[in-house]
Amino acid sequence: MRKQTLEGAQPARRSSDPTGSPPVADGPAAASTAHLSARNVRIEYRAPSESASDVTLAVDNANLELQRSDFVCIVGPSGCGKTTFLNAVAGFLPIQGGNLELDGRDIPGPGPDRAMVFQQASLLPWRKVIDNVTYGLELGRTMKKAQARERARELLDLVGLSGFGDRYPAQLSGGMQQRVNLARALAVEPELLLLDEPFASIDAQTRETMQAELLRVCAARDVTALFVTHDITEAAFLADRVCVFSPRPGHIVREVVVPFDRPRDQRLRRSPEFLALVDEIAETLYGGTDPTAGEVIH
C-alpha cells in the first residue's frame, strides 16, 4: 500500500518524501516553532473489555506540523487511525511514543484551547440553540452570561443561523445542527479547531455548501484547523495541505500541498487542476490499485 506510483507527476506539491519520514526538515530532535507538532507519534488503543495483551497499534510514527492559520486535512482509509490521531490531539487519548506538542507543550488532556466539531452534531437537546453555543463558555466560567450570549449571537449570524437561537436542536435539520456544532466550537475561540468528519452524515449538496461556509467562517476568524475526512474532494477543496494516512497502523505517507488560491469557490471543484489533484491524492491513498476517481470518492 505504500507504493508511490505518481513519481514526478506534480513534484512541486510534495512537502515530504514518500517514505513517511518526518516532514520536519530538522528531524525529530529540533525544537519546533509550529503551533501543533507531532513527531513519531505512536498511539495504542485498547478496548475496555479486552485483555492487556490485546492492544491495537492505531497510529505509529505519525509526523505532522501545523502553523497558525493553517488548514490541514487528514485523509485515509477507514480504520486507519486518523480519528484516533485527532482524539489524541484533542486530549482524549494518551500517546505511547513520540512527541505531540501544542505550542511546544505536551497535551495533558482536553482543554478549551482546542475545540472539536464532531461527526454527529451532539447538541444538548434540552438546551436552546443559543444555549448550546454558549455551553463551552459556560463551562469555562470566564465570561459573563450576557457577554457569552452576545458572542453566541454573532456566531449564529456567522454560520447563517440568525434568528434560530431560541429553537431547540430537534427543530433543526441535520445541516443546521452541524452549523450549531461549529458555532459552539468557535465560541470558545479555540487556538486549534479539530473537525472529525463533520459533514459525513449530511447530504451531498448541503455538504458542498457547508464546506464553502466553513472556509468562509475560518477565514473570517483566522482559524487554525485540523480536519479529518475520508472524502478526498472535501480535503482538496478545504485544505492548504492534505496529509494522506496509511492503513493501520496509521502514519502520514505523504503531504500534498494544495496550490489553489483563496477564496475558493464551488467552480473550483469542476476545474481540471482540481480533479488532477484529487486523482493524485487518490492514487497515493489507494496505492494506484484503483485509479478511477468515481470509486474512491464515495
Add this chain to the structure above:
Amino acid sequence: MATTTQTRPPAAPVPSTRPRPRRRLHPKYVYGTVAVVVVLVVWQVVAALRIKPAIVLPGPFDVAKAFGQLFSTDAIWADLATSGKELMYGLILATVIGLPLGLLIGWYRRLSYLLSPLITFLYATPRIALTPLLIIWLGIGDSSKIAIVFLMAVFPILINSVSGVQNLDPAVLRVASCFGAGHLQIFRTIALPGSVPFIVSGLRLAVGQALIGVFVAELSGATHGVGMLMNTAGQQFQTSVVFAGLFIFAITGVVLTGLLRRVEQHYAAWRPQN
C-alpha cells in the same frame, strides 16, 4: 485569507408555522367523554333494573348521594388528611431518597454493581407483602403506613433515575469533556437535565404505586383514612360508600398523573421523538 464564496448562503428555512389547533374539541376528548357517559348510563340502567340489590350494586346516583353524605360531615376531612399525609410523605420520601440514589447508581458503575442485587431482589418481591413485617417493626401508626407507601413508590423513581443517567448520549458526554468539563460540571449540565424525562416518568409511575400502598396500609389497623373508610364501609355493606372511596383514590391518581404527564410532555418537546 479573506474568503468569500460565490455560493449563496443556504436560505434559512422558513420557520414552519404549524397551524394552531382550532378551538374545536380534539376527537380524543370527544370519544373519551362519550365512553365515560356510556359506561355511566349502562351502569345506571343495570343498577335501576335491580338485577342485584342496591346493597350489592349501587348506581351512579347512589354513589353521588353517598359522596354528598360523606362530605356533609367533618369526618371525611380527617380521612382525607390522613391518607393525603401518608401519600405525600411517602412520595416525598421516595423522591428524596430514590432520586439521588438512582442518579448516583447510574453515575458510578461500581455502586450499581454493589446495589443491583439488592434492588433486583426488592423490585422482584411483591413489596406489598412486606406490610406485616413493617407493622411488626414500626407499629400500626403513621410510620409503618408511610414506609409502605415509600417502598411502593421508591422503585419506579429509583430505577428510572438509574436508566436516565445510564442512557445519556455518550456523544454529548464527549462534548462536555472536550470542553474540559469536570465531573461535577458534567453531572450538573448533562446528567441531571438529560435524565429529567426519565425521572418524571418514574414519578408518574410512582404515584400509582403509592396509591396502592396507601390503600393496603390502611387495611390493617388504621384510625383514619380513605382506605380504612372503604374497608369499614365494605364490612357494613355500605357499598355506595365503598364506591365513593374508590373514586376518591381514582381521582387523586388521575389528577396527579395528569399533572406529571404535562411536565413530561414539556420535557418531551426536546426529545427527538416522543
